[in-house]
Structure formats: C-alpha cells, structure tokens
Amino acid sequence: MSGATVRSRHGESRRAGGLRVTRVRYTERITPHMARITFADDELARLHSNGGDQHVALYFYEPGVELPRPFTTEAARAFLSVARPRLRRYTIRHHRPELGEVDMDFVLHGADQLASGWAERAAPGDEAIWFGPSPGWSLAPEAEWAVLLGDETALPAIGAILEQLPPGVGVTALIEVADRAEEQRLTTLADARIEWLHRGRRPAGELLLERASRLTPPPGPGRIWGAAERDVVRAIRRHFVEGLGVARSDTHLTPYWTRGETQDSEV
Ligand SMILES: Cc1cc2nc3c(=O)[nH]c(=O)nc-3n(C[C@H](O)[C@H](O)[C@H](O)COP(=O)(O)OP(=O)(O)OC[C@H]3O[C@@H](n4cnc5c(N)ncnc54)[C@H](O)[C@@H]3O)c2cc1C
Numbered sequence: 001m002s003g004a005t006v007r008s009r010h011g012e013s014r015r016a017g018g019l020r021v022t023r024v025r026y027t028e029r030i031t032p033h034m035a036r037i038t039f040a041d042d043e044l045a046r047l048h049s050n051g052g053d054q055h056v057a058l059y060f061y062e063p064g065v066e067l068p069r070p071f072t073t074e075a076a077r078a079f080l081s082v083a084r085p086r087l088r089r090y091t092i093r094h095h096r097p098e099l100g101e102v103d104m105d106f107v108l109h110g111a112d113q114l115a116s117g118w119a120e121r122a123a124p125g126d127e128a129i130w131f132g133p134s135p136g137w138s139l140a141p142e143a144e145w146a147v148l149l150g151d152e153t154a155l156p157a158i159g160a161i162l163e164q165l166p167p168g169v170g171v172t173a174l175i176e177v178a179d180r181a182e183e184q185r186l187t188t189l190a191d192a193r194i195e196w197l198h199r200g201r202r203p204a205g206e207l208l209l210e211r212a213s214r215l216t217p218p219p220g221p222g223r224i225w226g227a228a229e230r231d232v233v234r235a236i237r238r239h240f241v242e243g244l245g246v247a248r249s250d251t252h253l254t255p256y257w258t259r260g261e262t263q264d265s266e267v
Contacts, residue, residue: 017056017132019073020044024126025101027119031182034152035106035119036093039128044100049133051164053157053225054092056104056132059085060114071129085129088115088263089256091156092133105156114262137225137252139165145218146190148173149226149236151205152182153256157227165190170218176208176228204259205232213239223250230255 025040059076061067065083068075094103106119122128138161139146146169148158158173163186165171171192176199177183183196197207205228217224217240224246226236233255240246240253257263 017048017050017134019071019076019129019131020047020056021071022102022128022130024122024124024128026124027122030105031184033108033178033182034155034184035108035122036103037106037119037122037128039102039104039130040100042100044095044102045097047095047097047102047133049092049095049097050136052136052138052161053227054133054136054160055089055157056092056130056134057087057089058115059087059129059131060118061085067129073131076129076131086114086262086264090115090130091160093156093160107152137161139169139223140221143169143222144220145170145172145222147171147215147217147222147224147226148175149208149212149224149228149253150174151176151208151228151232151256152178154227155184157225159184159186161225162186162188162190162192165192167191170222172215174208174211174215176205205229208232209235209239212236213243216244217246223252226251226253227256230258 020041020043022039022041024037026038028036030036061083068079090104092102093105106116108120109116111117111120148161148171150158155175158175165188167189169190171190173192173194174197176197179198186194197211199207208228209232224240226233233253237251237253240251241248
C-alpha cells in the first residue's frame, strides 16, 4: 500500500499510507496524563515514514464485531456496509523500522472517552487497527525560522518536528500543558526556545492564545505550525493572518479537537 512520494513546495512528504493491523507491544505512562503506546507488526518495518506531524486514523469497531481476516484495506472497504468504525487521529511520535515499532502518545483526558479510555486500558497483545500515515509537515529548505504552537495533543507532533529541524533554524515553541509534571524533554539540533505554559485551572488553550497573540514572527522566510482546540486555533489564525498579515500559506494551523464534540462526525 505505498505510492510514489511527492514533495510539495513546502516540503511535505506525501506518500500514501495503508491499513495496518498491529498489536500493542508496550505501554508506558510518560507523564501523569500521557500514555505512550508502542504498536508492533512486521509490516511496520516497511512503513514509509513521512515524518513531521504525520498521523494515522485509529479504527474503533463496536465490541463483538467480527472482522473478516485477513483485514486488508480492500476488506475494510467492503466491510463498511456491515459495520463502520469510529475514527480517531493520532500522531506517529517515533518509528523504529528496525524493530517494526511505532510509538503514539495519547492524552488521557477521560477514561470514558473512546480513544483516551482505550489508551488508558491498553495492554500488551491488544489488537489495534489504523490507517496511515498521512503526509507530514516539514520546513522548506530556505526557511530561517519556525514557530510551533500547541497544547498537549500537539506535543507528539511538536516533538517529532523539533527532532527533524536542522541546526541554524530559529524556533520559538509555545506549548500549553496542565502543569509542570506534563512537561517532556524535547530534543532538537535547531536553535530552539521552548516555552512551557502551565494552564492550571484556566480553560484549555486560553493561555496559549494569550501568549501566541503577543508573538510577532521574525523577518525572513519561515512558517508557523500549530494545533490545539478548534476555537483556539481559529483565534490564533486570526492573529497571524488577519492581524499581522502573515500569508495563509506560511501557516499550518489545525484543529486537533473540539470542545464538547467527538471526532465521530469526521467518519
Ligand atoms: C491530525 C491529528 C493528530 C492528533 N494527534 C494526537 C496525538 O498524537 N495525541 C493525542 O492525544 N491527541 C491527538 N489528536 C487529538 C485527538 O484525536 C482528539 O483529542 C480526540 O478527540 C480524542 O478522541 P477521544 O475518543 O478520546 O475523544 P472524543 O470522543 O473525540 O471526544 C469526547 C469528548 O472529549 C473532549 N476532548 C477530546 N480531546 C480532548 C483533550 N485533549 N482534552 C480535553 N478534552 C478533550 C471532546 O471535546 C469531547 O467532549 C490529534 C488530532 C488530529 C486531528
């Protein structure tokens, strides 16, 4: 399930993903509210990684649904007339082809929520089906700077992007998390200034928006990447595009979740 790789003007890698039937190999609580799940399958050795913020769609079927085997992309498509999965999007944090492993980090925002609850209870041996990866965002070679903005759902993508950025690129990263215990150690060769914002009891995204609204991007070529709650992302976009006149094409701002709504509507 892999096609030709296409690179856009901004350098996104666009090789098509496929359906993966994987097993949970390890689970780890990397911070109090973030679970790292390691998925394994021999096929993952051949997964074409698009890097950056590449993500997958996890498939959740109702309990008791008997899937046809082998469960290929074609079988999944034909099975849609029998049962439809609920989809949830998650970022590939690490890919270790030599071990056939992929890590994804799940924010634990509620044991009764579909993906979050699954991640909280996941155990080695559990089956996990997902489709991907998507294209991944990357910085154009001539770029001199990047601004990375996000809440904890964006932290896996920000971590992966930072690991990819080359030396000499100036990076400002604003990351909102609940408190100091949710901070992670992030590594990069870029010239990065990472600012952790502790939300405490304030509504999710308020502090991120407040701080992003005081940010003016540096001169020269560069891009702004951000992901958080939908309304927060919209307000951040207004600040940069309408307020400061940043070209829309130099921004990549994505709603990662919507307050009071599930991701079911996307299926
Ligand atoms: C491209 C993309 C990549 C993503 N990557 C990641 C990732 O790597 N890790 C990750 O944890 N998330 C990631 N997300 C966000 C994740 O898909 C959503 O948070 C999703 O809604 C979680 O599904 P759920 O079944 O747990 O909750 P849903 O059933 O979708 O929602 C149930 C309720 O929980 C609320 N809710 C959803 N997410 C949160 C949250 N984070 N905090 C508080 N309330 C919430 C909703 O508003 C809703 O009221 C990504 C989203 C996108 C679009």
